Amino acid sequence: MQAEQSLTLLVQDPEWTAPRLLQLPDNYNIIFQYYHRKTCSVCKRVPKDPALCLVCGAFVCLKGVCCKQQGICECVLHSQHCGAATGIFLLINASVIIIIRGHRFCLWGSVYLDAHGEEDRDLRRGKPLFLCEERYRVLEQQWVSHTFDHINKRWGPHYNGL
Template sequence: TNTVVVSDARDAVSYPCGRRQLQELLLPFVRVAALLRHHLFGGSLPEIQAPRQEFVRLVYYLELVTDGMEWSAWSAARALPAGAAAAARCWARELGAAAARGQLVVRRILRGLHADWAAPALLALPRDYDRLFTYYHERVCLQCGAVPKEASVCLLCGTLVCLKQNCCRQHQVAEAVRHAMECGGGTGIFLVVTSTYIIVIRGRRACLWGSLYLDDYDEEDRDLKRGKPLYLSQDRLELLQAQWLAHRFDHTKRTWVWHRDSL
């Protein structure tokens, strides 16, 4: 990668407001572009020792700027191609004209600007299991309109599915398996409301992961037979989410079975 020349007084340098805002708006795109280059073409990502250096390091990594320079001479505008300013002004004029006409799409675009980026996360769950059970008890399935016998909640999007039932089967594929394909690209994580257990679907296999809700003694209550109050285990939730984000289910569970499209 190219070497960036940075002066020792870099922390004392203050950008004009417009340039600083430009850098902040470009940073999310530059991050994604750098990750794409890293995964597509290999090579190590640049080492970033301070947040102030992130944009500069990534711009050099992407070869948007190739000449080294002092930090005092650096500007985020240097990462833009020739003609970018004119193109941006033209786009802004067209956007303003469309907004003046009251187009709904433009309003949605403007509302979506400056959106905060967040890492993928599973569904936020209540601490008390009673609240979860009460919320989904007697709730009907949107596919068949009936109350599921084994109501299961997708922890990726919150959809209620009929687990192991024929009512929502399409083309010989049960609803949970089909939903895993549509929602998670073949991976589905479902909380069975009537038993507190987590079922993980990976392609044509499935397994019982365990329960996220434990009693005061950190014990599970499968099928709710003991009737004790259950509370969300934050450690288990973080473990489940970490395995999902890292695609590690295949390496951490040994009790996989063939679901035969029947879940």
């Protein structure tokens, strides 16, 4: 009798939630100030090109030879372990999203825009940047629906160097 009740509880209306990317702060300066001088958990150094995995929140070295394992850089390795060869990273010093899919990568663009709705790639203009919820939803939807290959056309090989 008790086993039947337990089974009934398991079968009734399971609550499934769709996978989500990290919840990001509205102001890019919060991310930049926190991660700009943070040390990598693998090499214990401040990365020249820090990146944040938007799937799990891991902080990694982009293109860093310091964290290479068997000739593969840390971002590529992380994308293999975290996202089954799909990685979504926010490049801290550039405010740009990079997508890694297998042996390829592409620059997706930025989810942080200035007051005029423009990207500030590489943070050259120094204007305050704010999260564009619409762009972030589009990025998340492309990730959930596995449509990066169909939507993004500028893919290039990364040669395990990211």
